[in-house]
Amino acid sequence: MDNLRRLGDLARAIAYRQALIRHEFWPRARLEELQQRQLDKLLHWAIQRSPFYGELYSAHGMSRPYSLQDFPILDKKTYMECFDRIVTDPRLRLSELQEHMAHISRDEYYLGEYRVLTTAGSSGQKTVVVFNRKEWSIQEAASMRIAAMMGVMPFSLRRPVLVTIGSPSPLHDSYRLPLSMDIGLYRYCVLPATAPVEELVQRLNELQPQIIRGFPSMLGLLVTEQLQGRLHIKPGIIAGGGEPLSQELRKQLETVWQGSVFDIYGTQEGLRAMDCSTGQGMHIFEDLGIVEVVDEDNRPVPDGTLGHKILFTSLFGFTQPIIRYEISDMMVLAPEPCPCGQPFRRILAINGRNDDVLYLLDRAGKQVAVHPVHFWNALEGFADIRQYQVVHEPEGICLRLMLEGGNGDVARNVTTEVSQKLRALGVDRPSIRVELVTKLEDRSSHMGKWKNIVSNVTRSSV
Ligand SMILES: [Zn+2]
Structure with a gap:
């Protein structure tokens, strides 16, 4: 039953992927129209279906057309404390979701409909995110877009070996997404980033991945293993994410492995950005979300200057509306459109989690x-x-x-x-x-x- 559902979700994702491709060729104005339409739908839905936003609406007498700026900023603490009132399906209760998460081992659905993820986020504060099947298909479509941008051809006869070194937990999207899409197009393998380096080296030598993904600091450890003669791999595509990828490390990965290196930015809530092929920053997937770069007092900062944090609004999350959700990453957005012609704005610099080894x-x-x-x-x-x-x-x-x-x-x-x-x-x-x-x-x-x-x-x- 679950397998059938999974296939259905993937089929829907392939259709969404086609729509996403078209957006990449749109003029900016058309993309902004799409954002406005989706936003209006989302805000209206939130007011109608989420007790949290419904109360806010009654208290402030908001009416259509809604302005995003009239909505409160949602920090992680409020988001978790008000979880049961923010969600738009009254069957979703944080305590019961936590119970479900404690027992999950693979890509299991909750109530036959939902997928539940958790994250500590960059501030160390834990959050829980829920997606219904349609929303999950959009997540899958976004990850197909990322794969295509890296030049990964899913329907290749040779079935490339894709290795992710990451969280071995189905509660994390880096593991859960490929798991939910695994119908044999890739030879996909997750090595737990928690394994000792020697073990990772041995497995990688056996697997010989064409595509390798991981935290930049982990890729840094592995490239050192290669330089010291213990690791012998030659991945054509190298993707870093979850931490900032420095220019030095990017150069080193390119030189040692002779592959193409990509930086991917993402949050479990559905915000995604991906290196532009021109090497001039990361495109935000703005057809799926809105990013506001703001200062300490939540005032917007002009493009080209460093913000203090960002506010993210998901344009596809209707189960758990994520509206002006505070993420403590500091970003600089490019003031000009990208020479590649895509309508999406670019992140020029980002300071995310940058923990020490x-x-x-x-x-x-x-x-x-x-x-x-x-x-x-x-x-x-x-x-x-x-x-x-x-x-x-x-x-x-x-x-x-x-x-x-x-x-x-x-x-x-x-x-x-x-x-x-x-x-x-x-x-x-x-x-x-x-x-x-x-x-x-x-x-x-x-x-x-x-x-x-x-x-x-x-x-x-x-
Ligand atoms: Zn570009």
């Missing part, structure tokens, strides 16, 4: 590279952790935790969990200290330099 020692005193994903993975599984920071100090690792309720058991369990993860990677007797804090500094006050995982130890012997 930690270098700890194994029993023989050799350094073990611990990718931030190990910590994200260990810490984001705890429902009671509201925000966290991992600091590597000369004496050991300090986990600074801001808890929902605040009890000592969480601290103990977290220490055990992190310690086990590190031991599994070969780290010798990891020293871990927990510091319970009532407040972590506001990431946005750090001009994009805020990190969830920080190393204060110099990597002297490498």
